[in-house]
Amino acid sequence: MVERTYESIRERITRFLEEVEGPVSAEDIARTFEVDVPEVYIHLEHIAKSVRRESGGGKALMMTPPMCRKCGYIFKDLEKPKKPSKCPRCKSEWIEPPRFLIRSRE
């Protein structure tokens, strides 16, 4: 039962990310679907894989990388969708979260 619930919310988040006009943060998704932010990141990780698989590589979950608001450092090499807690360059915790949407690959 639990897994089915997750499946359906993942489908709803997937459709939301396909239809959204501009990239949205996990916080936006959490608010829209009334779930916790850490849960959204888990869903995004699974959505990234399922979108790629189901579209045969034609579509992808795109991520605008998180950025340090203090020094402008960009977290380019993230393996997973997440919001880093601290900037490695200036140690600031004032981090602009990553943003997501689903688009066809050019």
Ligand SMILES: [Zn+2]
């Ligand atoms: Zn910084």
